[in-house]
Amino acid sequence: xxxxxxxxxxxxxxxxxxxxxxxxxxxxxxxxxxxxxxxxxxxxxxxxxxxxxxxxxxxxxxxxxxxxxxxxxxxxxxxxxxxxxxxxxxxxxxxxxxxxxxxxxxxxxxxxxxxxxxxxxxxxxxxxxxxxxxxxxxxxxxxxxxxxxxxxxxxxxxxxxxxxxxxxxxxxxxxxxxxxxxxxxxxxxxxxxxxxxxxxxxxxxxxxxxxxxxxxxxxxxxxxxxxxxxxxxxxxxxxxxxxxx
Amino acid sequence: xxxxxxxxxxxxxxxxxxxxxxxxxxxxxxxxxxxxxxxxxxxxxxxxxxxxxxxxxxxxxxxxxxxxxxxxxxxxxxxxxxxxxxxxxxxxxxxxxxxxxxxxxxxxxxxxxxxxxxxxxxxxxxxxxxxxxxxxxxxxxxxxxxxxxxxxxxxxxxxxxxxxxxxxxxxxxxxxxxxxxxxxxxxxxxxxxxxxxxxxxxxxxxxxxxxxxxxxxxxxxxxxxxxxxxxxxxxxxxxxxxxxxxxxxxxxxxxxxxxxxxx
Numbered sequence: 001x002x003x004x005x006x007x008x009x010x011x012x013x014x015x016x017x018x019x020x021x022x023x024x025x026x027x028x029x030x031x032x033x034x035x036x037x038x039x040x041x042x043x044x045x046x047x048x049x050x051x052x053x054x055x056x057x058x059x060x061x062x063x064x065x066x067x068x069x070x071x072x073x074x075x076x077x078x079x080x081x082x083x084x085x086x087x088x089x090x091x092x093x094x095x096x097x098x099x100x101x102x103x104x105x106x107x108x109x110x111x112x113x114x115x116x117x118x119x120x121x122x123x124x125x126x127x128x129x130x131x132x133x134x135x136x137x138x139x140x141x142x143x144x145x146x147x148x149x150x151x152x153x154x155x156x157x158x159x160x161x162x163x164x165x166x167x168x169x170x171x172x173x174x175x176x177x178x179x180x181x182x183x184x185x186x187x188x189x190x191x192x193x194x195x196x197x198x199x200x201x202x203x204x205x206x207x208x209x210x211x212x213x214x215x216x217x218x219x220x221x222x223x224x225x226x227x228x229x230x231x232x233x234x235x236x237x238x239x240x241x242x243x244x245x
Numbered sequence: 246x247x248x249x250x251x252x253x254x255x256x257x258x259x260x261x262x263x264x265x266x267x268x269x270x271x272x273x274x275x276x277x278x279x280x281x282x283x284x285x286x287x288x289x290x291x292x293x294x295x296x297x298x299x300x301x302x303x304x305x306x307x308x309x310x311x312x313x314x315x316x317x318x319x320x321x322x323x324x325x326x327x328x329x330x331x332x333x334x335x336x337x338x339x340x341x342x343x344x345x346x347x348x349x350x351x352x353x354x355x356x357x358x359x360x361x362x363x364x365x366x367x368x369x370x371x372x373x374x375x376x377x378x379x380x381x382x383x384x385x386x387x388x389x390x391x392x393x394x395x396x397x398x399x400x401x402x403x404x405x406x407x408x409x410x411x412x413x414x415x416x417x418x419x420x421x422x423x424x425x426x427x428x429x430x431x432x433x434x435x436x437x438x439x440x441x442x443x444x445x446x447x448x449x450x451x452x453x454x455x456x457x458x459x460x461x462x463x464x465x466x467x468x469x470x471x472x473x474x475x476x477x478x479x480x481x482x483x484x485x486x487x488x489x490x491x492x493x494x495x496x497x498x499x500x501x502x503x504x505x506x507x508x
Contacts, residue, residue, distance in 0.1 A: 050377050050380055071385060075383050079383065083377075085374045085377070089375050089378040090378075091370075091375055091378070092369070092370075102384075106382060106384050107382065107383040151382075
């Protein structure tokens, strides 16, 4: 379980997060929606401590990781997480095999001779095969996202953080990634945190949806209830999003 | 109004430079910390060293060969004009190449070729979140990216310099014998009679300082890249310009120090 309490983060000239609090239960698919540039990515980057919050607590399975300073302790804390970056962030100079097995080398005790089997299994999980020897430049955008997802879950993390998983994808590939997130939960039981400006995605996959507006969560509700909320910011965001579709 | 504007701009530049120097110092500290705290990525280091060496080899060879040739030609002609015969051409070429031109020219070539590649590579990784991805996969970028590149520069630059010294002397030899009609034995005798081990050490030691500086500038500029593809281009250009200028500036101070130490 992840408990976020009073999380605040400021960048020069802008308070991005103001005392944000939420509780993410095991097995949840917790989505954070909001317009671009509102601080959604900052929120999950703080959760995995790619960014250091200015104040607040991030309790992951009972341990507060917000205040950890030691590099080795931080690396240990990040082991519980897999992270799907917006553009995939695959390492250009490495093959798909090397990309997916990267975390296995540094985060697990799985011997090197078993890496290839684990990689094939994770690639199959995201519906890919025979791509092990390709470089990221040889993959389509959708394939890159799937390889990135295979890399994110290769080490068997308890939590997977998705940063705008469907952004920049065509509707078919977007649908495929949506199915993958649901599939991943079904097959591996991971807890997911999804940040997105895609309301349709959030309402479809989430167990709870939060709206980040002006640095704060204006609502944290299950999707059915969230859709019916009369909060003006939420209504406006949902209506604009549905008009764009 | 105008003077305020100039003062503001100057102040901003000074602050930016001070900030960059501070960040570079922290980066160097991190390099030393991880150097002793973790296993060196030998495969990555070897790959980088080979890449830096091969990337810069042909340009280094061409540059030093023609530098040796022109040194021989100019010193031979000047000597002929003053003394009616070309004197000490071998020594002039060898001393110039080994103590100054070999290390300096090779460092400039490596800054332009390999330094630019390192900045562009790390810069692209920065703007496409690959550096963040390293953290999420349990790897510190200093350990995985910087240490192998520092080691590669420290290994490749001295070797390339030795190669450049040799090629330059050969270039000088060809012009001396073909154009200036100096007997081959005189050219080589000139070199071996006057050149001492410490002359060679002087130039060789400088390459380690240059290599460390080029690695620092290239890696720092890569890691501080902002703003997509345009930012990568800007960072790469800045890294090359700063490295080249610093090679020349540092050369004077290191040379003065080595001379003071009797090397």
